[in-house]
Amino acid sequence: MFLLLRLRRPVSAMPWRMGWRGMRLACIAAALLVLGLVWWLAWQSVKAERAQQQISTAQQQASLAAVVAENLAQVVNKGQLMALAAGDALAGHARGQQADIHRRLSTMLVAEHSFARYVLLDAALQPVDSSYALSASESAPLMASLRMSLQVPEQGHARLLPAARSAASGHPDLWQIPLVYALRPLESEASPRAGAAGGYLLLMLDLGYFLNLYRDVEMGAGSAIHLLDAQGGALAELGPQGLTMPFSREPVAPVARMTGNRGAIVAALQPGGPVSHFSWRRSASSPFLVVASRGLEWVHGPQREDSRKVWTLLGVLSFCMLLAVGGMLRVLRHQEGLFTALSVANRDKHMLIDQLEQEKAKALELAANDHLTGLHNRRMFNELVASHLALARRSRKFYALMYLDLDRFKAINDTLGHHVGDLLLQAVAQRLRQLLRSSDIIARMGGDEFAVLVTGMDAMTDMDALAAKLVDCLSQPYEGLEGHSLQVSPSIGVAFFPRDGHDVTLLCRNADAAMYASKRAGRGRFTYYDATAGADSARSYALERQLPRAVADQQLVLHFQPKVRLHDCRIMGFEALVRWQHPEYGLIYPGEFIASAETTGAIRALGDWVLQACCRQVAAWRALGLEPVPIAFNVSPVQLRDSAFAERLAAHIAQHGIEAADLSMEITESCLLEPRELALSVLEQVRAMGVSIGLDDFGTGFSSLSQIKDLPIDTLKLDRSFVNDIRSSSEAGVIVTSVITLAHNLKMRVVAEGVELMDQLVYLKTAGCDEAQGYFLSRPVGAKAAQELLRAAYLYPA
Template identity: 55%
Template sequence: MPLSALPPSPTASFSALKRWCIGWANSWQPVHLALVAIVVLVLAVSWWLTGKHLRAQLAQAEQAARLQQSGLAAIVSENLSQVLEKAQLMSVVALQGMHHDGGPWQAQLAHMLERDRVFLRMAVLDKQLQLLAGDPQQAALLHSLLPYQQGSCAAGRGAFVLHQQAQSQDQAWQVPLLLCMADAQGVSLGYLLLYMDMGYFLGLYQDVDLGGSGSLHLLSPDGSVIAAMAGGGLLAQHPAQRMASFSKVPEGPGEMELPGPQGSTRLANFHRARYMPLTVVVSRDWNEIRAAYAQNAQRTWAVLGAITALALVGSLLLWRTMQRRQHLFNALEKADQDKQQLIALLESEKQRALELAASDHLTGLHNRRMFHELVSSHLALARRSRKHYALLYLDLDRFKHINDTLGHHVGDALLQAVAQRLRTMLRSSDIIARMGGDEFAVLITAMEDPSDVETLAQKLLTGLGAPYEGLAPETLHTSPSIGIAFFPRDGHDVEVLCRHADAAMYASKKAGRNRYTYYDGIPKLDSDRYYQLARQLPSAITQEQLVLHFQPKVRLEDCRIVGLEALVRWQHPQYGLIYPGDFIALAEEHGHIEALGDWVMQACCRQIAAWRMQGVETVPIAFNVSPLQLKDSAFPSRMATYLKHYGVRASDIQVEITESCLVEPVGLAARVLHQLQQMGVSIGLDDFGTGFSSLSQIRALPINTIKLDKSFVNELRSSKEAGVLVTSIITLAHNLKMQVVAEGVELMDQLVYLKTAGCDVAQGYFLSRPVPLAQTEALLKQGILEPA
């Protein structure tokens, strides 16, 4: 064989590769210079864009503060206008009584005063200041104060705030309001003097978050401070204190800046309603408003500076590497190591973010969403295992009493102590979660013997029932009620197991608390009743045994009823009125849910047509649609048939779906929803936040309305994070052109917070329970639904 035919030696091959790399590096030096220039340009653009973005964030923060303060000032001013209208109504009653010289007008005034807590005392005087009704001492006060009032009642009609020297701390919040009673020609006929309880009035807004430096002032027309509130507490005011900047302000909203302590300035938004003698001023220190922005900007600049430094250093290192040909492979290895470090850092940050999203903020346990994911994963393994699995639901007995009597901080400490005991009593392989409130869930994994769960349940009863020391001045005592469901005996998926364990837990409570109950040990409705309902449900649908109840949806802007939610009930001839929780599951289990859904849809159309025939002004009616109905391609055509048959517009109907309808694959469901939207039917997403969807996932679907789940509303009082989350959801939904409906509103402070946060519509027991047809007609004719 000739030498030329021999393969090259390894040394020669390596030298050739090295020479090729050096030549390649030399040829790419101009390209590298261009790359360095591009990096510098990109960094410069990044700094410019970052500065622009931060300025936009600052403008958004300032605008949000303005909108919040202006909205609060408008709300308080509107409430003051309502108070003045009540006072004017009392003056009308008094004036009519004076004209007719007798009658029950004095008793009527006393009754009106007794019903309205904002007014404490009153006095009615004629134009010679002679007492006609009310407190003689207040009449004497009017004798002494009236000559000194600017803009006195000599000109005729009007309402004025009288200035007086308070004799005690309680009297500092009792503001005299003078109303002049005049005839049609403006001739003064008398006076009505009322004392307003500003402490009670401002107490309605104590739960409103004004911030650390925020304050709310009520001023008289000359700028004198009548009452004030800061940080959720009332402030005692000096009679001579004035805010001269707000003297003689015009009617309507306004804004100005005020000097603050130590050279700072305050953003002040004010509002004065027409004919109102009081100006509402809401103010907050600019430094506090911009504090969050300043911290974010500092972090952003620091991160950008670090990234810039890393980019420049990297470019320099790469340049030096290209110059030093002999260190080519070392430089490549170092670059690979740097890349791996960055990847590891990103992975660790991602893991940290996932842990925060999957944990309960109070106890550190898994939250409901993560618990469902972990249990689903374990059950998938359990199907191929011979081990036994059980799901336990635990609820603390009489926890609400502890929370209400000792305070939320004691209740939170008790929940943390319970979570710690659960960690110590259970294995690391078991899954523990806080499902919400005082309810916990545990998945016991890989048991050798099903009887082991009984030993564990008894251990939990003993351990969690032991006294809790150091959480409150006295020792706390509570006990758990436990429900147990076995896999796969009591359910094949996490939803069914949770529902059955929850039912068993309520059976424990019903049996006397502080005990555990197996799901298979409780009757299913009573077995006879269960099978009777399952057998009779199809005939109930065809024989019109089903009825609709309606719950109104109230627009928060003006308390007007803008919609109804239809809720189906079964008027059983033997068992009476049966609620959906007792037969919806039967309909799904036995394949009747589509027929039931069609009946509800047809009944809504029929009821709208009947109301219009009676001359009742209707509003859109919403009803729930099951995932099975959305899998039926004929569903839109059936709805179009019903709309045409009853002569109902598509805009009078709203379809509400749950997040379970959006679980992949969603192709057919999405096509059905788009067909409904093309028909003009509005689509709402019910129970938003309890499933796995997000606003980013549903923005491509034809969703017009999202309904905040009541779990968010329930936590508004006890969790600041819940309030931030609710506000963020509302803002994002509005940016996506969606309306937001809050369900489960049961308290006034929840309603105030939702209105301040910009929520559009609310429904719940605080406004109205679901009511039958006759009461619904009365509500529609009434139109306005004021909170109880």
């Protein structure tokens, strides 16, 4: 509706056509801009990640090279300490002092595992002491390499022999690198030849042991530690494959660029080889160059894989976005066509909108009034009454709400037709308009029910005259209803504001309750709402609604009243009486809920619960070792109309493992009404199972002994009304005696209920009654007390 109202203004199609084209262009431009921005951001992210990875690799390799260089410098310094000790010992030996050079050097050699062997030489390069015996084949090349090394100016604490591998030739351990230390005693500075070497200490540095210390260091894939001499010749390498030693000590290609004590470059280890990142460290006290490298393919490999995934994902997203833009363009084109068509058709909609507004006004009128009588309907009545009651709270006047119902209106509809009933309702509405003021509110609530709010009364007693007038006038004959003259009377219920309610809902409910009270009182009258009667009605309604839940929640309990044999006072059975243990109202007797249960159909579930409870009780007594007596349970007419009743009874008996003779079923005379054949069939099935049947409340209904002689009845129960009249009426005594005699002739037992006095008990025993039950013998008791009575077996009158 809102859209149609908006479209009543003329719309120009051409500007919108230009607008749609602009929207399509804007959509394409926005998509391209977003795609370009996303690709640029992705490229910047990949580029930054690549740079960050290079920085991280450089830091890692620099740290690794620094650690190895520092540790190697410490090893060289420890060799210098050994050289100082050896030089001092050698100088003392030359002066004739006793010095155990071999012990001192061997001890220091054992303390430093990086040195495998030593050779101590004097100034003439003659061996003085060694940790092993030099062979001729080993001594000559070693001395030649040493002389060659001494020609080079000294750098640092130690000299590295230029032909280390040849110097070690013939020895099984090729990982040992010879280091030469010049020996100068500590007091050599005071000597005339200060600074001249007094000898040389040759230490074999075990690179295998030294580099193995870093085997477990996490260097990363493609990383290696290179140990080079001062000229860049390769000495050893520790990589992912382990320790390796080059076959030649040719300078490594990038060494020429490794100037200074530290730095980093990116180059190939060998010309034409893979490019790596190199970090180097050089120590002033060490003749070694330590280089940590990592191939760039290992540095950027994972990042390239991630980048490839990013570009692939961006490509897919870009393709999807382009598809989405294409779909959006098609949608926009379609919407453009629809909007153009809607704009063209807008001119044809003005008449329809006007028509809809007229129909709306008619609908509002119909929604507020009853279509038959023209009076207000229920919805409008509730709204008007609510507004009047809001004003009544500030007024000193009295207000009353009346509910009117036409008595026996259904009979008129059924006999004369609904069209005559409609004419009668119109006539009643017309009389109500004439009898009531314009300030009063009149409504038809539905069917033949009317409601009236009487406003602004000076006193509540004014309602008496008005209600009586309405009853009298509405009861007058109605002429000319399709040739019929009809006379009906109204039943009126009245509720006052605010005494009987402060809102519309409560007033209507109470007025309706008062109206039904008028019907129960005889119709054709008015009745004021009585709060006490309403409370009883509310309780009954609440119990009716809560009964199904009470059965499901096990709120019901059984009480048992014993049946006593009169000639010896032995307990012959119990009658099971159901009670409702209500959580709010306490213990409720069956008189308050049995009738409503039969009306609502809850009696089926209730009766089934009682039957199962009786079976459970008999089974419990048998489990205690007691010999039970039959428990009688009452059956309603509704239950006997169920053809499956006998099957359920048999199933319960089998389920609890009891005998059919442990139960007794009691029915009333109303059970034998229509359908009589079905009830008789169910009774025959029950009796065939072995369950005895008793007729309860005999003498208060339609049955006589002649009518029940062919019924499957085992016991007659005299109604308490006959027992109560025994003392005061001789006729009652004669009836009781006659019933007992005739019942015995029909092979039936007689049980008198409601025995409350000793005189009644004596008379019944004298008349030949078989059994009795009543308050004089015992009130209904719970299961535990009934168990004690069953254990005693006899119940003597007090």
